[in-house]
Amino acid sequence: MHARSALFDLYGDHLLSRGGRAPVASLVRLLEPLGIAAPAVRTAVSRMVRQGWLVPIMLPAGPGYAASDRARHRLAASGERIYRTREVAWDGAWDVVVLHEVPGRAARERVRSGLGFLGYAPLAESTWVGPHPSAELADVLGGEKVRWTRFRGPLDGDLTTVLDRWDLDGLAAEYRAWSRSTRDRMAAADRPLADHEAFALRSTLLNEWRKFLFTDPGLPAALLPTDWPGHAAYRLFDEHADRLLPAASRFVDTCLGDQPTPTPVPDAPLQEDA
DSSP: OOHHHHHHHHIIIIIGGGTSEEEHHHHHHHHGGGTOOHHHHHHHHHHHHHTTSEEEEEETTEEEEEEOHHHHHHHHHHHHHHHTOOOOOOOSEEEEEEEOOOOSHHHHHHHHHHHHHTTOEEEETTEEEESSOOTTHHHHHHTTTOOEEEEEEEOOSOTHHHHTTSOHHHHHHHHHHHHHHHHHHHHHTOSOOOHHHHHHHHHHHHHHHHGGGGTOOOOOGGGSOTTOHHHHHHHHHHHHHHHHHHHHHHHHHHHHOOOOOOEEOTTOOOOTTO
16 A cells, blocks of 8 residues: 555545644554555655645644645545445436647646546547536646536437446456455454554555545446446445444544644645654
8 A cells, every 4th residue: 555545545534534634743653554664654745745635734742734625625525435425316417528738648647537536437538528527627627727618418319328438347347356355355354453453454445445436437326237236345345444443543543642723834844854
């Protein structure tokens, strides 16, 4: 597991509900059970500051980092998709996004990755379609200085021409493989776990499950087969995530200790060696 991914999971899964901040020393302790060393944590934190995901703050326990507004919005939206807490009724309309020229190959790849994460698929190189409008679309495209036009309406034609934009057969196979490996992993850990072990296992479970955010567009149930393996996979994830949460939460609270209200440091330099 990469340090940056582990930090995103940590902030989204545990820290947002605890104020969205932590001393850097606590971040190091929290990621230690995942086999992530202190230098890797500090490097990942510094990178996330540069990218606008974290903000340096000063806490009584020492230098720390808080989730930025951008991060809070992304983590909240991701949490809804991870835990499927918001069932969006589908009105039969599709969200169509037409991109103007995207400058540079690297920018095009970032745009493709960002749109894929939001649930869109390409109908053509500059035209993307998704089942639901994303509130993060302007942020993703605006960050790359991309001009775009958006339409929404029902499909006039063969539905398979849109559904084929996603590899649903491949996605179904990924869900089945994930379910098999998760059952094996959880069976091997079917014993009393120390709090730090439960935290590490839940973090690994979440990290693997979160990868489906990049491949599953969240199609409405009406467009999926009744035996869609994603439904069973989610029930499996939810069962074990709930089972591991109490012990994982105790470990987080132990590492954080008491944290009074932080003092923002908007112009503070990166504190990579704190």
